[in-house]
Amino acid sequence: MDTTADTTRTAARRAGRRGRPRPLPALPAACGLLLLAGCSGGSPSALDAHGAGAIRVANLWWLLFWISVAVFVEVMALLAWALVFRRGAVRVRHGQPLRFVAIAGAGVPLLILVAVYAVGLRDLAALGTTSDPDAHTVEVIGHKWWWEVRYEGRSGATANEIHIPVGERVRVRLRTADVLHSFWVPQLMPKTDLISGEVRETWLRAERQGSYRGQCAEYCGTQHAHMAFLVVAESRADFDAYLARLDAPAPAPRTDAERRGQQTFVQGTCAACHSVRGTDASGRVGPDLSDVGARWSIGAGAVPNDAGHLGGWIANSQTVKPGNYMPPQPVPAAQLPDLLAYLRSLK
């Protein structure tokens, strides 16, 4: 089952690589009561867990949930008893049932909580284990409001998309270029904050192939809402191929339109902030655009990555994602189609 929110886009993007569209996987049928169980039709639900860390927490949740249900039923039963049988002309009894208060209010909860605490400590220890020397390392750098992604030993960078080999542990080294962010892939692993001036580590491991939506979870200003990313878990072969492309220059323009578009890109204002591998464009302020044509979205999850949205973004991204750091671009209308053609070819 494809597990991301942007099922269509992801499928289309991967289809782009493979050359033919893939049919949407059927949504699970009977949701009904299962709503709580995370059967929410492709949302990045923490209960629809596909990573070792998230699976552990999902199990922990069900333990906590059923304990809560049991205690809630008990409390409500007492309350209902009082409401039904302790009204009207019931004789008032005196005496202080301290033992009841002490046992029901303190004794029993203490036993339950000690057990829960023990389970919690076990899971905390399991989540924290990152000491795997062989694990591949991905470096993720938070920016207002996008994610820079770099792979250990590779020169190229990408944005808002993290590829990992399925079934393998991957170390994620987290830094921030500005304010606090939080790295969170609900279906794979609980969150870890990106702390200014420090480096944090977490790890990812996906048990199944697929794309998993992640999002910044620590409030980081104007466009905190649009700071999503995608973790793509793929076969080892696909992953190695992906890494190899990161060292190679971006695809060269093949048509005249693309060539003109590249010129516009390199000689115009784009290159001041963005870079494309193998060209003179080497700006470092915005995301590296060497594979922009293959990405799942524009603006870290703001809009789908298609020609229309990309054109709108270039003309005035402030209407799409108000407050982001890309000013409206004075690209002449005649040059825009060429620029789009070039950018779309970068995949």
Add this chain to the structure above:
Amino acid sequence: MSTTSTPSAGVGREDLERLAAHWEERPSLRAWLSTVDHKKIGRRYLVTAGFFFVLAGLSALVMRTQLGRPESGLVAPQEYNQLFSMHGTAMVFLFATPMLFGFGNFLVPLMIGSRDMAFPRLNAFGYWVFLFAGLFMWASLPFGAAPNNGWFGYVPLSDEQNNPGLHMDVYALGLLFLGISTTSGAINFIVTALKLRAPGMSLNRVPLFVWAIVATAFMVVFALPALNADNAMLFLDRRFGTHFFDPSHGGNVLLWQHLFWIFGHPDVYIIVMPALGIVSAVLPAFTRRGVVGYVLVVLAIVSISIISFGVWVHHMFATGLPQLSFSFFSAASTIITIPSGVQIFAWLATMLLGRLVLRVPLLFVIGFIVTFVLGGFTGAMFAVTAFDQQTTDTYFVVAHFHYVLIGGAVFPMLAGVYYWLPKITGRMYHEGLARWAFWLFFTGMHVTFFPMHLYGLFGMPRRVYTYPNIAGWAGWNLVSTIGSYLLALGVLLTIVGVVHTLRRGRPAPPDPWGGDTLEWSTASPPEPYNFPVLPRVHSLHPTWDARTAESTGPGASADRVLSGGRRTLLTSELDARQERAVAMPESTLKPLALAGALLLGFTALLLAWYPVAVVAALAVAATLAVWLWPPRLPEQEEVGP
């Protein structure tokens, strides 16, 4: 102010006239501005906090409307971020605490049998500062300069470089300004409850509400300095280029979080604890028996106020601090559930052993138990580090703390509003309107916030102004939005009910419910001097105890009438032995002047008019000097032990 009460048998008409002459204030603008009467100040706190509640609630309605459907464009992100920041800041600082201070101000002197708070002028000053600080913060919103960094104001997003403009200056200065009010109020509660209790009200006869207020006041005194330090450093960083929080110059961004939550977690209990005290005050009247396990409940109150200082790191479980520290703070956060459980079961036992009278205040108490228990479960869940790392900063946590704060504070407050309206206004509320308000509020609350647990688990982060059309997010968000309108309707009906009470309510008797605490032995509303004869207390339930009535009846000791001036009685801290009468201050404009000078100073600091700030500082010093100049006191009235 009612003047219709009959003279007590033990006190002559002449005494009553002298008391009235000393304590009554003729209505005039000057009297309105200069009063130091704790009942008037308490009412003002309640009305002003209620007003800020409505403003913060309206901003929530706008937010819920925006989130009703995905990719909505009702408000821009910059506006939305100011709305949620002001919503949180105002609900916590300008509504919850001041509202409870309002109850405390009105009730504590009445419950302990005193004629006023220990420091009436400080009390008036605290109110004016609260009012001015609240207006100071809200006034920034129409200028688009309101705080925009959440109520938690994390650095470095709140520093000058990442957040230019006045937004976070308003936040830092506003909270520092308000802190003056909260701190002075807290100190006043502590001294009042320790020194002004009626003779015989030893510590084991202090009403649970007063215990809760005192424990809260101690928490304020210990917690607020951390927040003040945080905001002072933030303002220095922003305005004067210091580097407390700047890692590139050796500062530390986590310092802000530690200090903020050292304040912020106790603050949860600062909000909830007095509200739990209200529950303990309301229950006896509607169950016809005292709260079961008085000593256990007091122990629970005291232990919560201590343990709450040891749990702050559970707000930081995702920051990647060392695991060993997590295990300690997880343990503390788990264990603090116990005293809350003790209180819940004490109330349940009270209801099971008593005889329920299902009037509106008890309805709200039942609504409180249902809601607060659910919030308690998710609270215990957050103590489990791994679960917290998954759900913190999602809508699950939004659901949790609204269950705790609305369940644990607003439901009890509304119970208290209906319970004490007859005492405060002298009129009875409309039962039918109140029941409608309850059911709308209760339904709206659960329809709004229960779904947030779900879409939080489904991966929706909090503090986002919009979200993509993800299955499970969009539908449930719409449900929440519908619920928020029901909730708002409940609040509207509550306001209508209060206005109706003031206009049309039938006159209330002194004790419409058969309450067990001393405020019910006064007229409704109470006389300006509260008690013609300060009562002597013999048990935990003084108004259920015939000896209390005897102590103010024929043959009452004249040294508890104290009609020779504005006086009240000082007693010893532990066993409330009568010590001596003390003179209480007359009404004065000095508190208003001092608060006004402070407002000028903080405004000048905000707008960087530093010369004006210097002038304001001089004005503050001058007002303080006049205020503190030793007064010529009337001769002390000697009273026997």
